[in-house]
Amino acid sequence: MSQTRQSKKVIPGxxxxxGITMSYVGFFxxxxxxxxxxxxxxxxxxxxxxxxxxxxxxxxYKVSFGCSFLAAAINVVFGTILAWVLVRxxxxxxxxxxxxxxxxxxxxxxxAGIALTSLTTDKGWIGQPLSHLGISVAYTKVGIVxxxxxxxxxxxxxxxxxxxxxxxxxxxxxxxxxxxGSFTIFRKIVLPELKPAVMTGFSLALARGLGEYGSVIFIAxxxxxxxxxxxxxxxxxxxxxxxxxxxxxxxxxxxxxxxIMFMVNRLQIRAARFVEN
Amino acid sequence: xFKRIFTMLSVTALLTVFTATARADQxxxxxxxxxxxxLYEAYNTAFQKYWQETKKEKVTxxxxxxxxxxxxxxxIEGNEADxxxxxxAIDITAVEEAGLIQxxxxxxxxxxxxxxxxxxxxxxxxxxxKKIIDWGDLxxxxxxxxxxxxxxxxxxxxxxxxAWAWGDKEYSHDETKVLAYIKKVFDNVLxxxxxxxxSTNTFVQNGQGDVLLAWENEAYxxxxxxxxEFEIVTPPTSILAEPPVAIVDTYVDKxxxxxxxxxxxxxxxxxxxxxxxxxxxxxxxxxxxxxEFTKYFDLNLKLITIDDPxxxxxxxxxxxxxxxxxxxxxxxxx
Numbered sequence: 001m002s003q004t005r006q007s008k009k010v011i012p013g014x015x016x017x018x019g020i021t022m023s024y025v026g027f028f029x030x031x032x033x034x035x036x037x038x039x040x041x042x043x044x045x046x047x048x049x050x051x052x053x054x055x056x057x058x059x060x061y062k063v064s065f066g067c068s069f070l071a072a073a074i075n076v077v078f079g080t081i082l083a084w085v086l087v088r089x090x091x092x093x094x095x096x097x098x099x100x101x102x103x104x105x106x107x108x109x110x111x112a113g114i115a116l117t118s119l120t121t122d123k124g125w126i127g128q129p130l131s132h133l134g135i136s137v138a139y140t141k142v143g144i145v146x147x148x149x150x151x152x153x154x155x156x157x158x159x160x161x162x163x164x165x166x167x168x169x170x171x172x173x174x175x176x177x178x179x180x181g182s183f184t185i186f187r188k189i190v191l192p193e194l195k196p197a198v199m200t201g202f203s204l205a206l207a208r209g210l211g212e213y214g215s216v217i218f219i220a221x222x223x224x225x226x227x228x229x230x231x232x233x234x235x236x237x238x239x240x241x242x243x244x245x246x247x248x249x250x251x252x253x254x255x256x257x258x259x260i261m262f263m264v265n266r267l268q269i270r271a272a273r274f275v276e277n
Numbered sequence: 278x279f280k281r282i283f284t285m286l287s288v289t290a291l292l293t294v295f296t297a298t299a300r301a302d303q304x305x306x307x308x309x310x311x312x313x314x315x316l317y318e319a320y321n322t323a324f325q326k327y328w329q330e331t332k333k334e335k336v337t338x339x340x341x342x343x344x345x346x347x348x349x350x351x352x353i354e355g356n357e358a359d360x361x362x363x364x365x366a367i368d369i370t371a372v373e374e375a376g377l378i379q380x381x382x383x384x385x386x387x388x389x390x391x392x393x394x395x396x397x398x399x400x401x402x403x404x405x406x407k408k409i410i411d412w413g414d415l416x417x418x419x420x421x422x423x424x425x426x427x428x429x430x431x432x433x434x435x436x437x438x439x440a441w442a443w444g445d446k447e448y449s450h451d452e453t454k455v456l457a458y459i460k461k462v463f464d465n466v467l468x469x470x471x472x473x474x475x476s477t478n479t480f481v482q483n484g485q486g487d488v489l490l491a492w493e494n495e496a497y498x499x500x501x502x503x504x505x506e507f508e509i510v511t512p513p514t515s516i517l518a519e520p521p522v523a524i525v526d527t528y529v530d531k532x533x534x535x536x537x538x539x540x541x542x543x544x545x546x547x548x549x550x551x552x553x554x555x556x557x558x559x560x561x562x563x564x565x566x567x568x569e570f571t572k573y574f575d576l577n578l579k580l581i582t583i584d585d586p587x588x589x590x591x592x593x594x595x596x597x598x599x600x601x602x603x604x605x606x607x608x609x610x611x
Contacts, residue, residue: 123483139467217470224469239429240428241371
């Protein structure tokens with residue numbers, strides 16, 4: 001008993017830190033949320049539902065969620081491979097590549113959007129050869145996924161990297177000496193360790209993708225019912241000075257995102273438990 | 278070493294204080310929209326010189342550019358602009374409705390408070406391979422049209438209304454046919470950018486589409502930037518775009534800059550101000566000065582105004598076409 005009390009005292013000022021935590025969360029998360037809810041309260045509940053479930057808005061949710069999901073999924077595979085290579089192998093230029101991973105964070109998203117668009121139109125360096133194969137990237141959903149994959153790459157790599165660094169190759173060798181094949185080692189040793197980190201990366205990437213406006217707006221083409229993203233529906237309403245309606249759409253997005261994050265979190269807890277056992 | 282740093286720091290501090298006091302009473306903030314960047318850069322220099330000569334005072338002009346509605350919103354939300362020079366009267370009306378500008382602002386200066394006007398023209402690729410000469414051609418099959426979204430871009434509303442006015446005449450006021458025409462035009466739209474500069478970029482840099490619906494001044498800028506690649510087609514009829522200017526009463530009274538702001542806007546109507554507008558491809562409102570620029574401006578072009586009974590002024594047009602569930606939204610219902 002006395003031991004737990006002792007260990008609590010190791011970190012001093014529980015009252016102080018908790019107080020800071022509460023005000024911090026309150027100031028940066030809760031107050032903006034409440035003001036948002038108040039904005040939406042200009043409309044009746046029926047109006048909110050009507051605005052948020054309009055056919056065109058619904059199709060924009062589909063585009064946003066679909067493309068963000070796909071981009072995050074692509075990064076689960078390639079982001080993890082990237083992290084693996086960066087942690088496990090030593091090769092010239094490794095530090096440079098490691099630094100490049102952060103570039104999507106540092107670059108203004110509009111710049112990324114414009115650059116990716118001019119590369120991938122049917123006149124661009126990458127877009128031209130692809131267009132001969134009948135693939136168009138810019139101004140289609142493929143373009144949206146491309147932009148989101150670029151923007152969300154650092155989330156995946158940086159989530160997985162520290163876990164891989166902790167994961168000693170000794171375990172894999174032990175598995176091998178006990179006669180396990182490569183696939184079994186990957187499935188039974190590496191994957192369970194990685195799972196929680198991959199999920200964190202996935203949910204961060206997904207969340208970032210859902211909110212991304214700056215880069216997507218240039219590459220999407222923004223055609224209603226085809227490549228119109230949900231954040232654009234919000235901005236459109238703001239431009240018309242319809243704050244209540246804009247917030248209604250935003251609230252729906254927020255709610256849906258929260259549900260997804262909550263579910264991912266649950267899965268993550270289960271995965272973590274599996275590791276402990 | 279420390280001494281040097283200290284001196285440096287104090288000099289910097291002193292300078293900051295100096296410039297701050299020198300600026301404090303003679304600073305003017307002009308909140309404008311996107312394509313006026315070059316125009317106001319030149320105009321501000323001219324105005325500063327004029328003010329120095331007549332009042333013996335230095336004035337600094339702080340310029341801000343962005344989408345017209347976004348800029349109006351920033352002023353409403355507390356960006357203390359002395360003057361607003363926006364793309365649409367309705368955006369200034371929004372500032373008025375927030376209580377920052379007195380009612381009747383549009384009658385305070387000549388020409389509906391629009392010192393310069395513009396119109397909508399077609400920018401096509403060299404040689405006009407798709408033979409686009411009038412609004413009807415935009416609805417033809419196989420013509421790729423580039424225009425920003427009227428919901429998010431002030432300029433695009435002029436594009437849309439000009440097409441609507443043409444359709445109304447062509448189909449003798451039969452609204453179902455006009456709507457069908459507009460629908461065809463927007464089915465031909467390849468990329469619906471959120472702002473005018475975005476569309477210009479899509480057409481000029483990324484080589485998308487056959488025709489860009491553009492402000493006359495933007496079209497000439499693209500022409501000057503990349504000579505030999507494009508041509509301007511002026512359709513027989515178009516719309517008179519009047520980008521208005523106004524003083525933000527609440528803020529000039531708070532800052533004591535009313536006289537300066539008034540002169541700043543009035544000087545836009547002076548011969549020099551009008552010439553600067555013309556040099557930047559805006560149509561001067563002074564009928565004598567526009568004659569100096571007939572090289573650029575087709576003066577025989579028939580221009581419909583927003584106050585024409587067909588469109589019924591900004592408020593009516595806005596409500597009918599661009600409000601939520603309005604005509605423009607109906608184009609895109611499945």
